[in-house]
Amino acid sequence: MKTPKNVETHVWRGGIPLESRYTAGLGGQIFFQALKERGELVGTRCAACKQVYVPARAFCERCFAELTEEVKVSPEGTLVSFTFSAYDRDANRLAEPVALALVKLDGATTTMLHRLLRVTSPEQVRIGARVKVVLKPKAKRTGSILDIEGFQLA
Amino acid sequence: MRRVAVVGAGMTKFIHRALETPKELSWLAAKAALDSAEMKLDQVDCVVEGTAPDAFDGVHMNGEYLSDGCGAWKKPYLRCYVGGGTGVYALAQGWFHIASGLFDTALVVCEEKMSTCLPHPQAAFLTIFDNITEQPLKPNLLWIFALEMNRYMSVHGYSVEDIAKVSVKNKRNALGHPSAQLGAELTVKDVLASEIMAWPVHRLMVSPTSDGAAAVLLASEEVAKRVTNKPVWVQGVGWCLDSAYWTNRDLYYPDYVEKAAWMAYRMAGIREPRKEINLAEPYDPFAYKELHHLEGLQLAPKGQAPRLLADGVFDRDGDLPTCPSGGLLGVGNPIAAAGMMKLCELFWQLRGEAGPRQVPGRPRRGVAQAWGDLMQVGTVVVMGVN
Numbered sequence: 001m002k003t004p005k006n007v008e009t010h011v012w013r014g015g016i017p018l019e020s021r022y023t024a025g026l027g028g029q030i031f032f033q034a035l036k037e038r039g040e041l042v043g044t045r046c047a048a049c050k051q052v053y054v055p056a057r058a059f060c061e062r063c064f065a066e067l068t069e070e071v072k073v074s075p076e077g078t079l080v081s082f083t084f085s086a087y088d089r090d091a092n093r094l095a096e097p098v099a100l101a102l103v104k105l106d107g108a109t110t111t112m113l114h115r116l117l118r119v120t121s122p123e124q125v126r127i128g129a130r131v132k133v134v135l136k137p138k139a140k141r142t143g144s145i146l147d148i149e150g151f152q153l154a
Numbered sequence: 155m156r157r158v159a160v161v162g163a164g165m166t167k168f169i170h171r172a173l174e175t176p177k178e179l180s181w182l183a184a185k186a187a188l189d190s191a192e193m194k195l196d197q198v199d200c201v202v203e204g205t206a207p208d209a210f211d212g213v214h215m216n217g218e219y220l221s222d223g224c225g226a227w228k229k230p231y232l233r234c235y236v237g238g239g240t241g242v243y244a245l246a247q248g249w250f251h252i253a254s255g256l257f258d259t260a261l262v263v264c265e266e267k268m269s270t271c272l273p274h275p276q277a278a279f280l281t282i283f284d285n286i287t288e289q290p291l292k293p294n295l296l297w298i299f300a301l302e303m304n305r306y307m308s309v310h311g312y313s314v315e316d317i318a319k320v321s322v323k324n325k326r327n328a329l330g331h332p333s334a335q336l337g338a339e340l341t342v343k344d345v346l347a348s349e350i351m352a353w354p355v356h357r358l359m360v361s362p363t364s365d366g367a368a369a370v371l372l373a374s375e376e377v378a379k380r381v382t383n384k385p386v387w388v389q390g391v392g393w394c395l396d397s398a399y400w401t402n403r404d405l406y407y408p409d410y411v412e413k414a415a416w417m418a419y420r421m422a423g424i425r426e427p428r429k430e431i432n433l434a435e436p437y438d439p440f441a442y443k444e445l446h447h448l449e450g451l452q453l454a455p456k457g458q459a460p461r462l463l464a465d466g467v468f469d470r471d472g473d474l475p476t477c478p479s480g481g482l483l484g485v486g487n488p489i490a491a492a493g494m495m496k497l498c499e500l501f502w503q504l505r506g507e508a509g510p511r512q513v514p515g516r517p518r519r520g521v522a523q524a525w526g527d528l529m530q531v532g533t534v535v536v537m538g539v540n
């Protein structure tokens with residue numbers, strides 16, 4: 001059977017309708033509670049593996065230990081990488097690119113993804129720059145990663 | 155373990171929007187692989203299928219849906235899935251079936267029809283990000299690649315121009331591929347003039363979304379020697395998974411590819427990859443990824459791949475041709491099928507059947523690699539003529 005040329009392709013539309021309800025989990029509960037109530041960034045430490053996971057996790061992926069030692073890390077850190085993304089999730093071009101930061105907070109061994117605020121072009125940013133977290137005011141915090149507005153250059 | 159050979163290969167054209175259904179694409183590729191070995195479906199003992207997210211084809215349990223197109227009617231059948239790493243991993247899965255002694259032949263088929271997914275296949279990736287810490291930011295895949303490319307360039311001190319040369323090479327190589335979607339003669343200037351999608355990623359550094367399928371036929375040593383005088387042997391397979399948190403590793407270097415590569419190299423008896431491998435098909439969904447992966451594959455010292463590229467080492471007539479097929483950047487990127495396309499390319503190159511794409515000097519051994527899941531799986535296959 002040959003692929004016919006110049007014919008109208010018969011198509012129809014359908015979907016897989018699904019919605020999900022996610023829980024933050026044992027580790028996430030600790031992180032989001034601290035973020036919402038106290039405006040703090042809390043992780044958990046694995047002393048054996050010398051890791052501080054932020055946001056907090058319930059177990060260490062390296063040794064499988066339960067992580068019970070909570071650690072408050074600094075709201076400041078170092079920019080590990082950044083980008084300015086010109087597209088949204090449906091591949092539509094945005095009016096203005098959104099700047100994203102990958103940040104290693106002082107005291108954490110993991111990095112965190114969030115928006116990079118108050119910058120408009122890559123020339124204004126360099127990897128290795130110092131950044132600090134910007135939080136929403138307490139009254140507006142709901143216990144979501146969006147309680148963090150993003151990072152800004154320190 | 156028994157020796158396993160590839161005895162046939164086939165693929166469809168990779169195109170933006172196929173009329174054929176996913177089943178039909180699978181059937182076209184599987185049939186082409188069988189025909190190339192002059193074998194019939196009833197000589198196939200078992201079938202392995204590889205396809206990435208169900209959401210692309212828009213069918214849950216997509217493996218079952220595709221099964222008849224893959225030739226699995228009333229046969230032992232198994233789908234495998236490790237995201238973008240699927241296409242290369244699928245061959246390893248077929249290899250288990252034969253190396254273990256359970257079966258003598260295995261048909262391995264990989265398919266993706268991304269055009270089904272609306273408004274854009276990107277939507278299939280929305281829920282791969284952490285649902286608590288990342289999804290509220292509405293991330294898209296480009297974010298990760300842009301952050302990783304920026305990290306790679308920054309750690310090693312390379313410019314966007316250095317990376318753009320991969321697009322130029324691969325799209326030019328694809329001009330010789332009859333299945334290619336995006337073969338083109340371009341300059342570095344053209345690549346840099348293309349739109350910035352997520353800085354520093356430019357549009358011409360990104361592989362397209364595609365529809366297509368590719369397949370190989372595997373056989374035990376006894377069957378292989380009976381059906382062909384040019385078997386291509388599977389010398390080694392390897393795979394490795396890094397942290398499930400992509401923000402939990404230094405993005406500048408793919409450790410998981412290094413570990414997967416050494417697993418395959420040890421099996422193949424390779425000690426010095428740069429000296430013992432004649433051509434490579436590293437996974438290149440983005441221009442920088444080819445360089446990143448060549449370093450992980452131990453085919454360039456850390457941070458040196460862009461320099462070797464500039465020196466012409468990776469050209470089709472260079473010391474170590476990479477992506478002579480044209481890669482994902484040139485041939486196209488129907489996810490699982492793209493990885494399988496790379497294995498087909500090794501098969502054709504090692505048999506001297508790659509036509510205008512043939513690398514000179516009668517290559518004796520090649521490596522193909524793919525990468526996927528949430529950026530942390532490396533899958534590697536080494537193939538050779540003996």
Ligand SMILES: [Zn+2]
Pocket residue numbers: 046048049050060061062063064065
């Ligand atoms: Zn640990």
